[in-house]
Amino acid sequence: MPERRDFFRRTREMMERYEQGDYTGALALTLQVAAEFPEQHGRTCFWKICLLTRTKEIPAALKVLAEALDAGWWWSEMQLRRDPDLEPLQGLAEFERLVMLSEQKHAAAQATVRPEMLVREPPVGTARPSPLLIALHGQGGTAEADLSLWEKACSRGWIVAALQSAQLAWPGAYAWDDREKARDQVLAQFESLCTGYPVDRSRVIVGGFSQGGALAMRLALTSSLPARGFLSIVPGMIEQELLTEWAGARREVPVRGYIVAGGRDPRYGFFQQACETLPQHGVPCRMEDHPEMAHEFPPDFEHSLDEALGFILA
Numbered sequence: 001m002p003e004r005r006d007f008f009r010r011t012r013e014m015m016e017r018y019e020q021g022d023y024t025g026a027l028a029l030t031l032q033v034a035a036e037f038p039e040q041h042g043r044t045c046f047w048k049i050c051l052l053t054r055t056k057e058i059p060a061a062l063k064v065l066a067e068a069l070d071a072g073w074w075w076s077e078m079q080l081r082r083d084p085d086l087e088p089l090q091g092l093a094e095f096e097r098l099v100m101l102s103e104q105k106h107a108a109a110q111a112t113v114r115p116e117m118l119v120r121e122p123p124v125g126t127a128r129p130s131p132l133l134i135a136l137h138g139q140g141g142t143a144e145a146d147l148s149l150w151e152k153a154c155s156r157g158w159i160v161a162a163l164q165s166a167q168l169a170w171p172g173a174y175a176w177d178d179r180e181k182a183r184d185q186v187l188a189q190f191e192s193l194c195t196g197y198p199v200d201r202s203r204v205i206v207g208g209f210s211q212g213g214a215l216a217m218r219l220a221l222t223s224s225l226p227a228r229g230f231l232s233i234v235p236g237m238i239e240q241e242l243l244t245e246w247a248g249a250r251r252e253v254p255v256r257g258y259i260v261a262g263g264r265d266p267r268y269g270f271f272q273q274a275c276e277t278l279p280q281h282g283v284p285c286r287m288e289d290h291p292e293m294a295h296e297f298p299p300d301f302e303h304s305l306d307e308a309l310g311f312i313l314a
Helices: 002-019 023-036 039-056 058-070 078-082 084-089 091-110 143-156 179-196 212-221 241-247 266-283 301-313
Strands: 114-119 131-136 159-164 167-170 173-175 201-207 229-233 256-262 285-292
Touching: 002 023, 002 039, 002 167, 023 039, 039 058, 039 084, 039 167, 058 091, 078 084, 078 091, 078 179, 084 114, 091 167, 114 143, 114 179, 131 143, 131 173, 131 179, 131 212, 143 266, 143 301, 159 179, 179 212, 179 301, 201 212, 212 229, 212 241, 212 256, 229 301, 256 266, 266 285, 285 301
Parallel strands: 131 159, 131 201, 201 229, 229 256, 256 285
Antiparallel strands: 114 159, 167 173
């Protein structure tokens, strides 16, 4: 997926400026990335609003948000409220008006959304029942965009099911923001998979990227799913207290974890922390370290997939 890798690369360049506090430079790069990847408008436009706010160009930030809403775009109220970059806008009359308008558009779109699931089976003649790999996209992602990466497990005899959240983040993009709704959706889709496909319930692994990776950890650690373990690619941040609670949950089946970490990801410290915390609660965990990688899939994800499946089922 060369276009996606190019987008990850350009995003990394922008985030490096951001992490250094060079918001003006990050904004300039964002404008370039927006022109290079128009299909990522929902993401790059939001970055633009955030960076204009960081550079104290408040009227410009509000103008970009207003123009985006006029053009048919919107973001969930949760995203507009929780992003620390937008803290200076909270309470401003114009921002509050735009947030309300955005949420109205979001609610109207959300009313028509249903969970999606894309399933790929192993080649004909593969022994059945088959192990199941559930794949969860990141915030702002889709099942279709990630499927080509995960479905490589089919050639190893796995059924692969890429699930798409029923929670909209912005037009055409989905998120797992509400953890309880996310858990309930995945559990319902898992039961549907077991009804419709020859799933070996004793060999289930849940994987995910970013926000989906954090959800995968929760589902496996708390035994919400009868999973043997999780494969999390640069998982989203989990509060230490919550991680400890999940790790200490009572489980009837031993669980293992595999985290793919990017050394240039802002969450790198969390990845290390998770791999230190989990074994203390009886959860073996391996961290695959990519020092030059940021918040993205590793370039040879097929190798990571092989290593993770082997480690978790060991």
